[in-house]
Amino acid sequence: MGLTVYDTADLPAEDRFEWWREVVSQGAGATDVTREDRAGFAGSMEVLSLGAARIATLSYAGLRSQRTARLIRRSDPETYELTLLLGGTMGVSQARQETLLRPGDFNVWSSSLPYDSQSAGEPDGSARAVVLHLPRSFLPLPAAKVDRLLARSLPSGSGVAAVFARHLTSVVREAQSLTSVDEERLGVMTWDLATAFVAHHVDAADRLPPHTRHQLLLKRLDLFIEDNLADPALSPRQIADRHHISVRLLHRLFADRKETVSQTIRRRRLERCSADLVDPRLRALPVHEVGRRWGFTDAAGFSRTFRGAYGWTPGEHRRTRPAGFMASAG
Known part of the structure; x- marks a missing residue:
C-alpha cells in the first residue's frame, strides 16, 4: 500500500520516453505507447494503492497508446480502467465505439479488448487524468x-x-497524508462509489448491495452540504427533504460518525470562515461579513460560535494567524 511517485524529470532526456512506456505497461497490462517527438517527452505519475483498487494520477505530454490483441494474449490483468480526464483531450476507441473526451469526462475501458487512444495536451503541452484500476471480477454487475x-x-x-x-x-489531493488505515477505508468507499457510478449508467442500480447504496447516499449528502454551506437555511430538515428521505433516516445515516448533521454543518462553516479570515484577498471584508458568507447571519452569534470552537475570536484569528492557516473546529 501507500503512494508511489514516478517522474521523468529524474532521468536523462534520452531515457525518459522508454522508461515511461515501461512504467505505464506495468499498470494496466502491456501497452504500445508511441510519440513522434520522443526527445521532448515529460511525464509524471502518482499511484495510490487502496486494497484491490488503485488510483493513478498522470500528467504527460501528448502520445498514442494502443493495446493490441497480441499484447492481450501475452498478459491480461482483467481490469476495468475508469479514467477522469482533467486536462487536454483524448480520443478513445474500443469495441467498435469511439469518442473524444474533454476535461470533466469519464471513460471506461477494458484491459481484455483491443484499445486505442490519442491524447493531446493543453497549451502547456500536458494532458492530465485520474485513472482508477478495478479488477473485473470484483464488480457485481x-x-x-x-x-x-x-x-x-x-x-x-x-x-x-x-x-x-x-x-x-x-x-x-490528500494522498500523501493518508495512513494505512485511511487507505483501507477509502478503498472500500472508492469501490462502492465506482460500482454505483457504473450501475447508474447501465441501469442496474437495483443490483447494488445495501452497503453500497448506503455509502453513495452518504457521499451525496456530504456533497450537498458542501455546496450549500452559504445558505443560512441549511438544516437537517432541508437536507432530508432535498434527498426525499426522512429526518430520522438522515440522522441514522450519520449515527456511525463522530458528528451529528448539525455539527457537521457548523464545523465545515467554521473551517471556511477560518480560511477566509486569513486570506489576503479578503482582508478588507469585515469579520461579520466573512461569517455571513458562510451562513452565520448574526454577527454576535458568529463570534460566540467561533470562540467556542477555537478559543479565540474571529478578529483575533485574523490578526494573529498567517495566510493559509486553517484551524480545526472541535
Whole structure:
C-alpha cells in the first residue's frame, strides 16, 4: 500500500520516453505507447494503492497508446480502467465505439479488448487524468452491460458522476497524508462509489448491495452540504427533504460518525470562515461579513460560535494567524 511517485524529470532526456512506456505497461497490462517527438517527452505519475483498487494520477505530454490483441494474449490483468480526464483531450476507441473526451469526462475501458487512444495536451503541452484500476471480477454487475460503456464519454457534472469525481480528486489531493488505515477505508468507499457510478449508467442500480447504496447516499449528502454551506437555511430538515428521505433516516445515516448533521454543518462553516479570515484577498471584508458568507447571519452569534470552537475570536484569528492557516473546529 501507500503512494508511489514516478517522474521523468529524474532521468536523462534520452531515457525518459522508454522508461515511461515501461512504467505505464506495468499498470494496466502491456501497452504500445508511441510519440513522434520522443526527445521532448515529460511525464509524471502518482499511484495510490487502496486494497484491490488503485488510483493513478498522470500528467504527460501528448502520445498514442494502443493495446493490441497480441499484447492481450501475452498478459491480461482483467481490469476495468475508469479514467477522469482533467486536462487536454483524448480520443478513445474500443469495441467498435469511439469518442473524444474533454476535461470533466469519464471513460471506461477494458484491459481484455483491443484499445486505442490519442491524447493531446493543453497549451502547456500536458494532458492530465485520474485513472482508477478495478479488477473485473470484483464488480457485481453483468460484464455485457458494463461493456456497453466502453469508449463512451460520461460527463461528471452532476448526480452520481459528480459525487464520484469529487471523491477521486479529493483522495488524490490528500494522498500523501493518508495512513494505512485511511487507505483501507477509502478503498472500500472508492469501490462502492465506482460500482454505483457504473450501475447508474447501465441501469442496474437495483443490483447494488445495501452497503453500497448506503455509502453513495452518504457521499451525496456530504456533497450537498458542501455546496450549500452559504445558505443560512441549511438544516437537517432541508437536507432530508432535498434527498426525499426522512429526518430520522438522515440522522441514522450519520449515527456511525463522530458528528451529528448539525455539527457537521457548523464545523465545515467554521473551517471556511477560518480560511477566509486569513486570506489576503479578503482582508478588507469585515469579520461579520466573512461569517455571513458562510451562513452565520448574526454577527454576535458568529463570534460566540467561533470562540467556542477555537478559543479565540474571529478578529483575533485574523490578526494573529498567517495566510493559509486553517484551524480545526472541535
